Amino acid sequence: MSASADAARAAEILAQLSAPPRLAAFAELVRRGKEGATLAELAYTLDVPVQQAGEACARLTGAGLATGTGNGIYRADLDAVRQAVVAVDRLQPIAPLLAEYPNLRGFFAHGRLTALPPTMSDRYQQIGELFARFLALDGLYDEDEINRRLSAVTDDVASVRRMLVDTGWLERDNAGTTYGSARPLPAAATPAG
16 A cells, blocks of 8 residues: 555544544444444443434444444454554654664654653664754754754654754754754664664
């Protein structure tokens, strides 16, 4: 499946779950697990008319989020949600680079940095290289531009910017307002296991 098809599928899954009645029905089916639920049971539990429970289940089934038909037992299918999450993760801007640094994946969740490794570790140096590759600087940039680029993958742009300077990948001028690449990147990533 292409990236655009993956993105379209993920968008469809999210759209189906964005409607409160379908989300409530899906959540109840997930809660019930393999046991599942009939339309009557769902209607009773959700305190909605059977017709509304049926419409929600029909849409969930059509989207591949549930299995079941008519008055039978409906069950949630979490594989569709898992696949959508994987598709969205693959579309994150750092994903192609992160694939070259598998030992750094634990510091990211859904394409966003969640923590930095200890400053004296090899991984701290590697994450510096990863972010230097991500920035792909080819000249001088003001702090706002560096922050804008980093904000695509982290909420803590100041810490990552500081880490890039500390690891020698980013150099700032004496005024602290302009940044540029401090050294050339190696030809290919050489991640450690």
